[in-house]
Amino acid sequence: MSKISLFYLSILALLASLLSACSSNGPAMVATANPHASKAAALMLEKGGSAIDAAIAAQMVLTLVEPQSSGIGGGAFLLYWQNDENKLTTFDGRETAPQNAGEDLFLDKNGAPIPWRVASIGGRPVGTPGVIALAWKAHRQYGRLPWLVLFQPAIKLANDGFAVSPRLSNALKKSQDALKRNEEARQLYFLPDSMKPLPVGFMLKNPALAKSLAVIAAKGPNGFYKGPLAKAMVEAVNTYQGNPGFLSMEDLASYESVERPAVCAPYRTYKVCGMGPPTSGGLTSLMILGILENYHIGNLGVGSATAMHLFTQASRLAYADRDVYMADDDFVEVPNKGLLDKNYLRSRAKLINPLKDMGKVKPGAPKGAELAFMKTAGIKQREYGTSHLSIIDGDGNAVSMTTSVERGFGSHIIVGGFVLNSQLTDFSFRPVKNGFKVANRVEGGKRPRSSMSPSMIFNNDGSLYATLGSPGGSRIIEFVTRAIIGVIDWNLPMQASFDLGNVHNRNRITDLEKGTNAENFADQFKAMGHKIRIGKITSGLHGIRITPNGLDGGADKRREGTVIKVGE
Ligand code: DON
Numbered sequence: 001m002s003k004i005s006l007f008y009l010s011i012l013a014l015l016a017s018l019l020s021a022c023s024s025n026g027p028a029m030v031a032t033a034n035p036h037a038s039k040a041a042a043l044m045l046e047k048g049g050s051a052i053d054a055a056i057a058a059q060m061v062l063t064l065v066e067p068q069s070s071g072i073g074g075g076a077f078l079l080y081w082q083n084d085e086n087k088l089t090t091f092d093g094r095e096t097a098p099q100n101a102g103e104d105l106f107l108d109k110n111g112a113p114i115p116w117r118v119a120s121i122g123g124r125p126v127g128t129p130g131v132i133a134l135a136w137k138a139h140r141q142y143g144r145l146p147w148l149v150l151f152q153p154a155i156k157l158a159n160d161g162f163a164v165s166p167r168l169s170n171a172l173k174k175s176q177d178a179l180k181r182n183e184e185a186r187q188l189y190f191l192p193d194s195m196k197p198l199p200v201g202f203m204l205k206n207p208a209l210a211k212s213l214a215v216i217a218a219k220g221p222n223g224f225y226k227g228p229l230a231k232a233m234v235e236a237v238n239t240y241q242g243n244p245g246f247l248s249m250e251d252l253a254s255y256e257s258v259e260r261p262a263v264c265a266p267y268r269t270y271k272v273c274g275m276g277p278p279t280s281g282g283l284t285s286l287m288i289l290g291i292l293e294n295y296h297i298g299n300l301g302v303g304s305a306t307a308m309h310l311f312t313q314a315s316r317l318a319y320a321d322r323d324v325y326m327a328d329d330d331f332v333e334v335p336n337k338g339l340l341d342k343n344y345l346r347s348r349a350k351l352i353n354p355l356k357d358m359g360k361v362k363p364g365a366p367k368g369a370e371l372a373f374m375k376t377a378g379i380k381q382r383e384y385g386t387s388h389l390s391i392i393d394g395d396g397n398a399v400s401m402t403t404s405v406e407r408g409f410g411s412h413i414i415v416g417g418f419v420l421n422s423q424l425t426d427f428s429f430r431p432v433k434n435g436f437k438v439a440n441r442v443e444g445g446k447r448p449r450s451s452m453s454p455s456m457i458f459n460n461d462g463s464l465y466a467t468l469g470s471p472g473g474s475r476i477i478e479f480v481t482r483a484i485i486g487v488i489d490w491n492l493p494m495q496a497s498f499d500l501g502n503v504h505n506r507n508r509i510t511d512l513e514k515g516t517n518a519e520n521f522a523d524q525f526k527a528m529g530h531k532i533r534i535g536k537i538t539s540g541l542h543g544i545r546i547t548p549n550g551l552d553g554g555a556d557k558r559r560e561g562t563v564i565k566v567g568e
Contacts, residue, residue: 093134095127209417468543
């Protein structure tokens with residue numbers, strides 16, 4: 001695109017933003033993982049934009065300032081609440097496996113799974129990115145500001161530069177060896193003389209990203225899924241030395257974001273809703289809550305060991321089913337109804353001993369279940385590769401969006417100033433186990449199973465109570481569910497709920513978060529038979545509650561996020 005046409009586009013964007021009517025008056029709020037992204041979202045709301053407009057502007061800025069976590073080269077799930085219609089919908093922008101990727105994608109010549117560390121860097125794990133298609137689809141229906149306007153904060157910041165944050169600098173250090181294999185990354189993220197990763201405070205400009213965003217701003221999804229940018233992505237993926245992938249121009253051109261019904265279940269006097277398959281997040285979270293509903297968590301101490309023991313047991317049971325039954329339900333039958341059936345969950349809850357850890361538990365047999373065995377890749381969970389943002393606009397419309405490039409810096413391929421995802425490693429590396437096809441095996445066009453859990457909570461009159469979510473790999477589900485329990489069972493403010501120590505059991509060991517109240521459970525848990533591990537556990541919860549006293553937001557102190565209030 002010529003400089004002149006970009007100039008005219010910017011003028012147009014400016015005019016459009018000046019003309020856009022300020023139609024919403026109530027208080028609004030944004031909570032994202034980075035101050036620049038929160039500011040961009042707040043700016044859109046101030047201009048009269050909707051929660052969707054704000055989310056898209058924030059996502060474009062996150063592509064620049066938190067590239068290790070999310071961006072236009074990745075995928076996302078978004079819950080959207082349209083307040084005046086009392087309508088909840090979800091947008092699925094999950095990456096898809098290229099059509100030419102077979103179920104042996106992650107197997108070596110001898111049929112053995114390739115080690116995750118090797119498989120996850122390069123072209124092989126790159127799925128067809130979904131963020132731009134999702135943003136476009138959501139904006140067509142629920143956007144208020146012109147598409148073009150949403151890209152201006154990110155384009156400006158990419159041209160002007162921003163100070164590298166501690167988390168970005170640290171992520172660069174950790175990923176430096178793999179990033180150095182990519183020419184664009186070498187130029188973008190390293191000091192030219194020493195080739196050291198950029199330090200904290202370095203003013204980073206990303207003109208290549210500014211250019212890519214300007215093209216997408218002007219042309220819509222065609223600027224991303226077709227033409228020079230698409231060609232550059234395909235070439236980078238398929239020519240990656242030692243670990244090439246299978247992305248084609250057809251995969252990009254045919255990618256579609258899908259609108260799906262939310263999955264919802266009652267919890268106490270509320271209704272909790274999440275994203276359905278291909279993420280396991282919503283279903284697993286609702287299963288944990290459904291099992292815990294058989295106990296009076298609210299009467300047990302806030303974040304107490306007794307309550308959190310029950311949480312670990314419910315979590316064991318839910319993860320056991322998740323491992324076996326959940327995958328992309330466009331390809332396999334997921335027994336959604338059976339898994340959330342009250343009687344089924346009650347029967348599972350009966351297996352819990354409030355005084356003793358049950359140990360590794362077998363999956364149950366919910367109605368409608370087809371048996372398949374899922375073997376996860378057995379990876380050490382990375383904490384950098386995903387981001388969550390929550391927004392409520394002045395009309396009470398809300399967004400809960402979790403967005404990801406998978407591991408920190410995804411595939412470590414940078415094209416057009418952005419990171420390409422490594423999301424296909426969320427598939428089972430083995431297609432068959434014990435003679436059964438694995439539900440979450442690789443298939444062309446299929447979406448890998450996710451744990452992302454963008455969530456919303458509704459009051460019993462159907463009005464919105466809260467929107468929240470988190471990054472954190474397969475621990476996301478527990479982060480979010482624990483926070484939901486915090487605001488419902490213990491009536492905590494959003495921030496206080498996020499501040500409670502993280503406790504996990506994904507049907508393996510029990511993890512307690514170091515340096516928090518959770519660490520104090522160690523002796524009591526050991527006495528109950530738990531095998532425990534104490535360590536750093538970095539959630540990234542961002543959420544907003546609607547209270548009689550106004551909006552109440554929270555940003556996880558374990559990350560760099562901020563909450564911004566707009567209006568009021
Ligand atoms: O979709 C998923 O569940 C994962 N790919 C998310 C990865 C993640 O959250 C990494 N760390 N924050």
